[in-house]
Amino acid sequence: MSTHDIDAGAPLAQALRRPCPSCRQGMQPLRLAGHYEVPIDIDLCLPCHLVWFDHDESQRLSGAGLLRLLERIAASHAVAAHSLRTQLDCPSCARAMKLVHNLTLAGRSLQYNCPGGHGKAQTFALYLAEKGVLRPVLVRDVNRLAQSDGGGLECINCGADVPGSIGGQASNHAQCGYCSTPLHLVDVDALADLLLRMSPGPDRELAQRQQGRRVAGNCGQCGAALAPGLHMRCSHCQGTLATTHLTGALAALPERMRATRDRRRASDFAQMPSLDSRWRDLKDLGERWQQGPRQWRSGATRADRSREIDGLGDFVEALIDAIDLSF
Ligand SMILES: [Zn+2]
Ligand SMILES: [Zn+2]
Ligand SMILES: [Zn+2]
Ligand SMILES: [Zn+2]
Incomplete structure:
Protein backbone atom coordinates (compact mmCIF):
# COMPACT_ATOMS: atom_id res chain seq x y z
CA MET A 1 0.00 0.00 0.00
CA SER A 2 1.43 3.35 -0.86
CA THR A 3 -1.43 5.77 -1.05
CA HIS A 4 -1.06 8.80 1.14
CA ASP A 5 -4.29 10.63 0.86
CA ILE A 6 -4.27 14.07 2.27
CA ASP A 7 -7.41 14.23 4.35
CA ALA A 8 -10.12 16.31 2.71
CA GLY A 9 -10.36 18.29 5.94
CA ALA A 10 -6.58 18.66 6.34
CA PRO A 11 -5.57 21.83 8.19
CA LEU A 12 -3.87 23.18 5.12
CA ALA A 13 -4.80 26.85 5.19
CA GLN A 14 -7.06 27.89 2.34
CA ALA A 15 -4.51 30.62 1.49
CA LEU A 16 -1.82 28.00 0.87
CA ARG A 17 -3.99 26.08 -1.52
CA ARG A 18 -3.46 26.63 -5.19
CA PRO A 19 -6.25 28.56 -6.89
CA CYS A 20 -8.60 26.69 -9.20
CA PRO A 21 -7.98 27.64 -12.85
CA SER A 22 -11.68 28.45 -13.23
CA CYS A 23 -13.27 29.67 -9.98
CA ARG A 24 -10.01 30.75 -8.24
CA GLN A 25 -11.04 29.10 -4.94
CA GLY A 26 -8.35 27.02 -3.23
CA MET A 27 -8.16 23.53 -4.71
CA GLN A 28 -8.10 20.34 -2.67
CA PRO A 29 -4.62 18.79 -2.67
CA LEU A 30 -4.44 15.03 -3.04
CA ARG A 31 -1.37 12.82 -2.86
CA LEU A 32 -1.67 9.67 -4.95
CA ALA A 33 0.46 6.60 -5.49
CA GLY A 34 2.70 6.80 -8.54
CA HIS A 35 4.90 4.26 -10.24
CA TYR A 36 8.03 3.14 -8.39
CA GLU A 37 6.70 4.37 -5.04
CA VAL A 38 7.06 8.02 -6.07
CA PRO A 39 3.94 9.85 -4.87
CA ILE A 40 2.15 12.31 -7.13
CA ASP A 41 0.57 15.49 -5.85
CA ILE A 42 -2.44 16.69 -7.73
CA ASP A 43 -5.15 19.26 -6.99
CA LEU A 44 -8.89 18.99 -7.40
CA CYS A 45 -11.65 21.57 -7.56
CA LEU A 46 -14.77 19.60 -6.71
CA PRO A 47 -17.37 22.27 -7.57
CA CYS A 48 -15.69 22.87 -10.96
CA HIS A 49 -15.03 19.14 -11.43
CA LEU A 50 -11.49 19.90 -12.52
CA VAL A 51 -8.19 18.14 -11.91
CA TRP A 52 -4.76 19.81 -12.08
CA PHE A 53 -1.54 17.90 -12.81
CA ASP A 54 1.94 19.43 -12.58
CA HIS A 55 3.99 18.94 -15.76
CA ASP A 56 3.18 15.53 -17.22
CA GLU A 57 2.54 13.80 -13.92
CA SER A 58 -0.75 12.28 -15.04
CA GLN A 59 1.25 9.63 -16.91
CA ARG A 60 2.97 8.50 -13.71
CA LEU A 61 -0.10 7.50 -11.66
CA SER A 62 -0.10 3.86 -10.63
CA GLY A 63 -3.22 1.71 -10.75
CA ALA A 64 -3.78 2.38 -7.05
CA GLY A 65 -3.42 6.12 -7.64
CA LEU A 66 -5.90 5.96 -10.50
CA LEU A 67 -8.47 4.10 -8.39
CA ARG A 68 -8.12 6.69 -5.61
CA LEU A 69 -8.66 9.47 -8.11
CA LEU A 70 -11.76 7.72 -9.49
CA GLU A 71 -13.07 7.47 -5.94
CA ARG A 72 -12.68 11.23 -5.48
CA ILE A 73 -14.30 11.93 -8.82
CA ALA A 74 -17.25 9.73 -7.80
CA ALA A 75 -17.40 11.58 -4.47
CA SER A 76 -17.49 14.92 -6.31
CA HIS A 77 -20.77 13.84 -7.86
CA ALA A 78 -22.45 14.78 -4.59
CA VAL A 79 -21.23 18.37 -5.06
CA ALA A 80 -23.31 20.68 -7.26
CA ALA A 81 -21.39 21.83 -10.33
CA HIS A 82 -20.23 25.34 -11.22
CA SER A 83 -20.05 26.01 -14.90
CA LEU A 84 -16.51 26.66 -16.12
CA ARG A 85 -15.31 30.08 -17.17
CA THR A 86 -14.39 30.31 -20.84
CA GLN A 87 -10.81 31.18 -19.90
CA LEU A 88 -8.86 29.09 -17.42
CA ASP A 89 -5.75 30.50 -15.73
CA CYS A 90 -2.68 28.56 -14.59
CA PRO A 91 -2.68 28.10 -10.78
CA SER A 92 1.08 28.76 -10.72
CA CYS A 93 1.66 31.73 -13.05
CA ALA A 94 -1.92 32.90 -13.70
CA ARG A 95 -1.37 33.00 -17.47
CA ALA A 96 -4.29 32.02 -19.68
CA MET A 97 -4.17 28.32 -20.47
CA LYS A 98 -4.54 26.92 -23.98
CA LEU A 99 -7.06 24.26 -24.90
CA VAL A 100 -5.11 21.65 -26.84
CA HIS A 101 -5.99 18.37 -28.52
CA ASN A 102 -4.24 15.47 -27.06
CA LEU A 103 -3.84 12.27 -28.99
CA THR A 104 -3.06 9.31 -26.77
CA LEU A 105 -2.98 5.57 -27.29
CA ALA A 106 -6.50 5.51 -25.92
CA GLY A 107 -7.79 8.06 -28.41
CA ARG A 108 -8.43 11.78 -28.56
CA SER A 109 -8.86 14.03 -25.61
CA LEU A 110 -8.58 17.67 -24.69
CA GLN A 111 -6.63 19.43 -22.00
CA TYR A 112 -5.83 22.97 -20.91
CA ASN A 113 -2.07 23.59 -20.88
CA CYS A 114 -0.12 26.34 -19.13
CA PRO A 115 1.93 28.09 -21.85
CA GLY A 116 4.81 28.18 -19.32
CA GLY A 117 4.76 24.39 -18.91
CA HIS A 118 3.52 24.36 -15.30
CA GLY A 119 0.99 21.67 -15.97
CA LYS A 120 -2.42 20.81 -17.31
CA ALA A 121 -6.04 21.04 -16.21
CA GLN A 122 -8.82 18.72 -17.33
CA THR A 123 -12.43 18.29 -16.40
CA PHE A 124 -13.02 14.90 -14.83
CA ALA A 125 -14.74 13.77 -18.03
CA LEU A 126 -11.78 14.82 -20.19
CA TYR A 127 -9.43 12.96 -17.88
CA LEU A 128 -11.55 9.79 -18.08
CA ALA A 129 -11.74 10.15 -21.86
CA GLU A 130 -7.96 10.42 -22.06
CA LYS A 131 -7.74 7.15 -20.15
CA GLY A 132 -9.90 5.49 -22.80
CA VAL A 133 -12.61 4.31 -20.41
ZN1 LIG B 1 -13.06 25.69 -9.23
ZN1 LIG C 1 -22.35 17.73 -15.67
ZN1 LIG D 1 1.81 28.48 -15.49
ZN1 LIG E 1 -24.73 -12.01 -16.46
Whole structure:
Protein backbone atom coordinates (compact mmCIF):
# COMPACT_ATOMS: atom_id res chain seq x y z
CA MET A 1 0.00 0.00 0.00
CA SER A 2 1.43 3.35 -0.86
CA THR A 3 -1.43 5.77 -1.05
CA HIS A 4 -1.06 8.80 1.14
CA ASP A 5 -4.29 10.63 0.86
CA ILE A 6 -4.27 14.07 2.27
CA ASP A 7 -7.41 14.23 4.35
CA ALA A 8 -10.12 16.31 2.71
CA GLY A 9 -10.36 18.29 5.94
CA ALA A 10 -6.58 18.66 6.34
CA PRO A 11 -5.57 21.83 8.19
CA LEU A 12 -3.87 23.18 5.12
CA ALA A 13 -4.80 26.85 5.19
CA GLN A 14 -7.06 27.89 2.34
CA ALA A 15 -4.51 30.62 1.49
CA LEU A 16 -1.82 28.00 0.87
CA ARG A 17 -3.99 26.08 -1.52
CA ARG A 18 -3.46 26.63 -5.19
CA PRO A 19 -6.25 28.56 -6.89
CA CYS A 20 -8.60 26.69 -9.20
CA PRO A 21 -7.98 27.64 -12.85
CA SER A 22 -11.68 28.45 -13.23
CA CYS A 23 -13.27 29.67 -9.98
CA ARG A 24 -10.01 30.75 -8.24
CA GLN A 25 -11.04 29.10 -4.94
CA GLY A 26 -8.35 27.02 -3.23
CA MET A 27 -8.16 23.53 -4.71
CA GLN A 28 -8.10 20.34 -2.67
CA PRO A 29 -4.62 18.79 -2.67
CA LEU A 30 -4.44 15.03 -3.04
CA ARG A 31 -1.37 12.82 -2.86
CA LEU A 32 -1.67 9.67 -4.95
CA ALA A 33 0.46 6.60 -5.49
CA GLY A 34 2.70 6.80 -8.54
CA HIS A 35 4.90 4.26 -10.24
CA TYR A 36 8.03 3.14 -8.39
CA GLU A 37 6.70 4.37 -5.04
CA VAL A 38 7.06 8.02 -6.07
CA PRO A 39 3.94 9.85 -4.87
CA ILE A 40 2.15 12.31 -7.13
CA ASP A 41 0.57 15.49 -5.85
CA ILE A 42 -2.44 16.69 -7.73
CA ASP A 43 -5.15 19.26 -6.99
CA LEU A 44 -8.89 18.99 -7.40
CA CYS A 45 -11.65 21.57 -7.56
CA LEU A 46 -14.77 19.60 -6.71
CA PRO A 47 -17.37 22.27 -7.57
CA CYS A 48 -15.69 22.87 -10.96
CA HIS A 49 -15.03 19.14 -11.43
CA LEU A 50 -11.49 19.90 -12.52
CA VAL A 51 -8.19 18.14 -11.91
CA TRP A 52 -4.76 19.81 -12.08
CA PHE A 53 -1.54 17.90 -12.81
CA ASP A 54 1.94 19.43 -12.58
CA HIS A 55 3.99 18.94 -15.76
CA ASP A 56 3.18 15.53 -17.22
CA GLU A 57 2.54 13.80 -13.92
CA SER A 58 -0.75 12.28 -15.04
CA GLN A 59 1.25 9.63 -16.91
CA ARG A 60 2.97 8.50 -13.71
CA LEU A 61 -0.10 7.50 -11.66
CA SER A 62 -0.10 3.86 -10.63
CA GLY A 63 -3.22 1.71 -10.75
CA ALA A 64 -3.78 2.38 -7.05
CA GLY A 65 -3.42 6.12 -7.64
CA LEU A 66 -5.90 5.96 -10.50
CA LEU A 67 -8.47 4.10 -8.39
CA ARG A 68 -8.12 6.69 -5.61
CA LEU A 69 -8.66 9.47 -8.11
CA LEU A 70 -11.76 7.72 -9.49
CA GLU A 71 -13.07 7.47 -5.94
CA ARG A 72 -12.68 11.23 -5.48
CA ILE A 73 -14.30 11.93 -8.82
CA ALA A 74 -17.25 9.73 -7.80
CA ALA A 75 -17.40 11.58 -4.47
CA SER A 76 -17.49 14.92 -6.31
CA HIS A 77 -20.77 13.84 -7.86
CA ALA A 78 -22.45 14.78 -4.59
CA VAL A 79 -21.23 18.37 -5.06
CA ALA A 80 -23.31 20.68 -7.26
CA ALA A 81 -21.39 21.83 -10.33
CA HIS A 82 -20.23 25.34 -11.22
CA SER A 83 -20.05 26.01 -14.90
CA LEU A 84 -16.51 26.66 -16.12
CA ARG A 85 -15.31 30.08 -17.17
CA THR A 86 -14.39 30.31 -20.84
CA GLN A 87 -10.81 31.18 -19.90
CA LEU A 88 -8.86 29.09 -17.42
CA ASP A 89 -5.75 30.50 -15.73
CA CYS A 90 -2.68 28.56 -14.59
CA PRO A 91 -2.68 28.10 -10.78
CA SER A 92 1.08 28.76 -10.72
CA CYS A 93 1.66 31.73 -13.05
CA ALA A 94 -1.92 32.90 -13.70
CA ARG A 95 -1.37 33.00 -17.47
CA ALA A 96 -4.29 32.02 -19.68
CA MET A 97 -4.17 28.32 -20.47
CA LYS A 98 -4.54 26.92 -23.98
CA LEU A 99 -7.06 24.26 -24.90
CA VAL A 100 -5.11 21.65 -26.84
CA HIS A 101 -5.99 18.37 -28.52
CA ASN A 102 -4.24 15.47 -27.06
CA LEU A 103 -3.84 12.27 -28.99
CA THR A 104 -3.06 9.31 -26.77
CA LEU A 105 -2.98 5.57 -27.29
CA ALA A 106 -6.50 5.51 -25.92
CA GLY A 107 -7.79 8.06 -28.41
CA ARG A 108 -8.43 11.78 -28.56
CA SER A 109 -8.86 14.03 -25.61
CA LEU A 110 -8.58 17.67 -24.69
CA GLN A 111 -6.63 19.43 -22.00
CA TYR A 112 -5.83 22.97 -20.91
CA ASN A 113 -2.07 23.59 -20.88
CA CYS A 114 -0.12 26.34 -19.13
CA PRO A 115 1.93 28.09 -21.85
CA GLY A 116 4.81 28.18 -19.32
CA GLY A 117 4.76 24.39 -18.91
CA HIS A 118 3.52 24.36 -15.30
CA GLY A 119 0.99 21.67 -15.97
CA LYS A 120 -2.42 20.81 -17.31
CA ALA A 121 -6.04 21.04 -16.21
CA GLN A 122 -8.82 18.72 -17.33
CA THR A 123 -12.43 18.29 -16.40
CA PHE A 124 -13.02 14.90 -14.83
CA ALA A 125 -14.74 13.77 -18.03
CA LEU A 126 -11.78 14.82 -20.19
CA TYR A 127 -9.43 12.96 -17.88
CA LEU A 128 -11.55 9.79 -18.08
CA ALA A 129 -11.74 10.15 -21.86
CA GLU A 130 -7.96 10.42 -22.06
CA LYS A 131 -7.74 7.15 -20.15
CA GLY A 132 -9.90 5.49 -22.80
CA VAL A 133 -12.61 4.31 -20.41
CA LEU A 134 -15.54 6.36 -21.77
CA ARG A 135 -17.74 5.75 -24.74
CA PRO A 136 -20.53 7.91 -26.11
CA VAL A 137 -24.10 7.06 -25.20
CA LEU A 138 -26.01 5.61 -28.15
CA VAL A 139 -29.71 5.87 -28.77
CA ARG A 140 -30.11 2.17 -28.02
CA ASP A 141 -28.42 2.76 -24.62
CA VAL A 142 -30.96 5.46 -23.82
CA ASN A 143 -33.82 3.19 -24.80
CA ARG A 144 -32.41 0.30 -22.82
CA LEU A 145 -31.94 2.46 -19.75
CA ALA A 146 -35.43 3.85 -20.01
CA GLN A 147 -36.73 0.28 -19.79
CA SER A 148 -34.53 -0.86 -16.92
CA ASP A 149 -35.60 -0.33 -13.33
CA GLY A 150 -32.84 1.84 -11.86
CA GLY A 151 -33.18 4.08 -14.97
CA GLY A 152 -31.78 7.53 -15.30
CA LEU A 153 -28.70 8.90 -16.99
CA GLU A 154 -26.08 10.87 -15.15
CA CYS A 155 -23.39 13.26 -16.23
CA ILE A 156 -20.07 11.41 -15.94
CA ASN A 157 -18.36 14.71 -15.14
CA CYS A 158 -20.55 16.17 -12.37
CA GLY A 159 -23.14 13.50 -11.55
CA ALA A 160 -26.22 15.59 -12.42
CA ASP A 161 -29.22 13.83 -13.90
CA VAL A 162 -29.31 14.23 -17.65
CA PRO A 163 -32.55 13.55 -19.53
CA GLY A 164 -31.69 11.15 -22.34
CA SER A 165 -34.33 12.59 -24.59
CA ILE A 166 -34.73 15.80 -26.52
CA GLY A 167 -38.35 16.70 -27.29
CA GLY A 168 -39.46 13.24 -26.16
CA GLN A 169 -37.08 11.45 -28.57
CA ALA A 170 -34.23 9.34 -27.24
CA SER A 171 -31.09 11.20 -28.21
CA ASN A 172 -27.37 10.59 -28.16
CA HIS A 173 -26.78 14.34 -28.35
CA ALA A 174 -27.96 15.03 -24.83
CA GLN A 175 -25.57 16.95 -22.63
CA CYS A 176 -25.44 17.98 -19.01
CA GLY A 177 -27.40 21.11 -18.18
CA TYR A 178 -24.88 22.04 -15.47
CA CYS A 179 -21.46 21.48 -17.00
CA SER A 180 -22.32 20.91 -20.70
CA THR A 181 -20.48 17.59 -20.81
CA PRO A 182 -21.97 15.32 -23.52
CA LEU A 183 -23.48 12.09 -22.22
CA HIS A 184 -20.89 9.33 -21.85
CA LEU A 185 -20.73 5.89 -20.32
CA VAL A 186 -17.94 4.29 -18.35
CA ASP A 187 -17.05 1.10 -20.15
CA VAL A 188 -16.34 -1.13 -17.16
CA ASP A 189 -14.38 -3.67 -19.21
CA ALA A 190 -12.14 -0.96 -20.66
CA LEU A 191 -11.45 0.27 -17.12
CA ALA A 192 -10.77 -3.28 -15.91
CA ASP A 193 -8.41 -3.79 -18.82
CA LEU A 194 -6.58 -0.53 -18.12
CA LEU A 195 -6.08 -1.47 -14.47
CA LEU A 196 -4.76 -4.89 -15.44
CA ARG A 197 -2.26 -3.23 -17.76
CA MET A 198 -1.18 -1.06 -14.83
CA SER A 199 -0.99 -3.90 -12.31
CA PRO A 200 2.29 -5.63 -11.51
CA GLY A 201 3.26 -9.15 -12.43
CA PRO A 202 2.18 -11.57 -15.14
CA ASP A 203 -1.28 -10.06 -15.61
CA ARG A 204 0.29 -6.84 -16.71
CA GLU A 205 2.48 -8.50 -19.33
CA LEU A 206 -0.42 -10.51 -20.56
CA ALA A 207 -2.74 -7.53 -20.74
CA GLN A 208 -0.11 -5.46 -22.53
CA ARG A 209 0.57 -8.23 -25.01
CA GLN A 210 -3.12 -8.62 -25.71
CA GLN A 211 -3.97 -4.95 -25.66
CA GLY A 212 -6.64 -3.94 -28.11
CA ARG A 213 -7.83 -7.50 -28.48
CA ARG A 214 -11.29 -7.11 -27.06
CA VAL A 215 -12.37 -10.71 -27.45
CA ALA A 216 -15.98 -11.62 -26.87
CA GLY A 217 -16.25 -12.86 -23.34
CA ASN A 218 -18.64 -13.98 -20.71
CA CYS A 219 -20.51 -12.06 -18.08
CA GLY A 220 -18.34 -12.17 -14.96
CA GLN A 221 -21.41 -12.55 -12.83
CA CYS A 222 -23.46 -15.26 -14.49
CA GLY A 223 -21.26 -16.58 -17.30
CA ALA A 224 -23.60 -15.67 -20.19
CA ALA A 225 -21.81 -14.95 -23.49
CA LEU A 226 -21.32 -11.27 -24.33
CA ALA A 227 -20.17 -9.15 -27.23
CA PRO A 228 -17.73 -6.73 -25.60
CA GLY A 229 -18.41 -3.03 -25.49
CA LEU A 230 -21.92 -3.31 -26.86
CA HIS A 231 -24.11 -3.64 -23.84
CA MET A 232 -24.98 -1.65 -20.77
CA ARG A 233 -25.90 -4.76 -18.82
CA CYS A 234 -25.66 -8.47 -19.20
CA SER A 235 -29.03 -9.38 -20.72
CA HIS A 236 -29.11 -12.50 -18.60
CA CYS A 237 -28.40 -11.34 -15.03
CA GLN A 238 -28.41 -7.52 -15.47
CA GLY A 239 -24.77 -7.25 -14.29
CA THR A 240 -23.36 -3.79 -15.09
CA LEU A 241 -21.08 -3.57 -18.14
CA ALA A 242 -21.30 0.14 -18.92
CA THR A 243 -22.98 2.90 -17.00
CA THR A 244 -23.19 6.67 -16.78
CA HIS A 245 -22.92 6.24 -13.03
CA LEU A 246 -19.27 6.19 -11.89
CA THR A 247 -19.98 4.66 -8.47
CA GLY A 248 -21.87 1.88 -10.23
CA ALA A 249 -18.88 1.33 -12.52
CA LEU A 250 -16.56 1.04 -9.51
CA ALA A 251 -18.96 -1.39 -7.84
CA ALA A 252 -18.98 -3.60 -10.94
CA LEU A 253 -15.21 -3.41 -11.32
CA PRO A 254 -14.05 -6.33 -9.12
CA GLU A 255 -16.19 -8.78 -11.03
CA ARG A 256 -15.27 -7.42 -14.43
CA MET A 257 -11.55 -7.40 -13.58
CA ARG A 258 -11.73 -11.01 -12.55
CA ALA A 259 -13.61 -11.95 -15.72
CA THR A 260 -11.21 -9.99 -17.93
CA ARG A 261 -8.20 -11.57 -16.29
CA ASP A 262 -9.56 -15.09 -16.57
CA ARG A 263 -10.41 -14.51 -20.22
CA ARG A 264 -6.92 -13.20 -20.95
CA ARG A 265 -5.27 -16.09 -19.18
CA ALA A 266 -7.47 -18.66 -20.86
CA SER A 267 -6.60 -17.27 -24.31
CA ASP A 268 -2.89 -17.40 -23.59
CA PHE A 269 -1.49 -20.91 -23.46
CA ALA A 270 1.71 -19.77 -21.80
CA GLN A 271 -0.25 -18.63 -18.76
CA MET A 272 -2.67 -21.17 -17.47
CA PRO A 273 -5.07 -19.74 -14.94
CA SER A 274 -4.35 -20.54 -11.34
CA LEU A 275 -7.26 -19.85 -9.08
CA ASP A 276 -6.04 -17.70 -6.32
CA SER A 277 -8.13 -16.82 -3.34
CA ARG A 278 -7.63 -13.06 -3.59
CA TRP A 279 -9.53 -13.03 -6.84
CA ARG A 280 -12.30 -15.10 -5.39
CA ASP A 281 -12.54 -12.60 -2.55
CA LEU A 282 -13.05 -9.87 -5.12
CA LYS A 283 -16.36 -11.37 -6.13
CA ASP A 284 -17.63 -11.14 -2.57
CA LEU A 285 -16.37 -7.61 -2.29
CA GLY A 286 -18.27 -6.50 -5.37
CA GLU A 287 -21.42 -8.24 -4.24
CA ARG A 288 -21.34 -6.75 -0.77
CA TRP A 289 -20.92 -3.27 -2.12
CA GLN A 290 -23.67 -3.62 -4.68
CA GLN A 291 -26.30 -4.75 -2.23
CA GLY A 292 -26.51 -1.46 -0.39
CA PRO A 293 -26.79 1.50 -2.72
CA ARG A 294 -28.83 -0.11 -5.48
CA GLN A 295 -32.27 0.17 -3.97
CA TRP A 296 -32.62 3.92 -4.05
CA ARG A 297 -30.91 4.63 -7.37
CA SER A 298 -33.97 5.85 -9.20
CA GLY A 299 -34.71 9.47 -8.42
CA ALA A 300 -31.53 9.76 -6.33
CA THR A 301 -30.83 13.23 -4.97
CA ARG A 302 -27.44 14.75 -4.20
CA ALA A 303 -28.01 13.79 -0.55
CA ASP A 304 -28.68 10.20 -1.59
CA ARG A 305 -25.45 10.30 -3.51
CA SER A 306 -23.40 11.43 -0.56
CA ARG A 307 -24.90 8.57 1.42
CA GLU A 308 -23.98 6.26 -1.44
CA ILE A 309 -20.36 7.34 -1.45
CA ASP A 310 -20.03 6.73 2.28
CA GLY A 311 -17.98 3.59 2.36
CA LEU A 312 -16.64 4.08 -1.16
CA GLY A 313 -13.19 4.82 0.32
CA ASP A 314 -13.15 1.52 2.22
CA PHE A 315 -14.34 -0.31 -0.85
CA VAL A 316 -11.57 1.15 -3.03
CA GLU A 317 -9.02 0.43 -0.30
CA ALA A 318 -10.06 -3.22 -0.20
CA LEU A 319 -10.01 -3.39 -3.99
CA ILE A 320 -6.46 -2.00 -4.15
CA ASP A 321 -5.31 -4.52 -1.55
CA ALA A 322 -7.07 -7.41 -3.25
CA ILE A 323 -5.54 -6.84 -6.65
CA ASP A 324 -2.23 -5.55 -5.36
CA LEU A 325 -2.20 -2.46 -7.53
CA SER A 326 0.38 -0.63 -5.46
CA PHE A 327 3.82 -1.06 -6.92
ZN1 LIG B 1 -13.06 25.69 -9.23
ZN1 LIG C 1 1.81 28.48 -15.49
ZN1 LIG D 1 -22.35 17.73 -15.67
ZN1 LIG E 1 -24.73 -12.01 -16.46
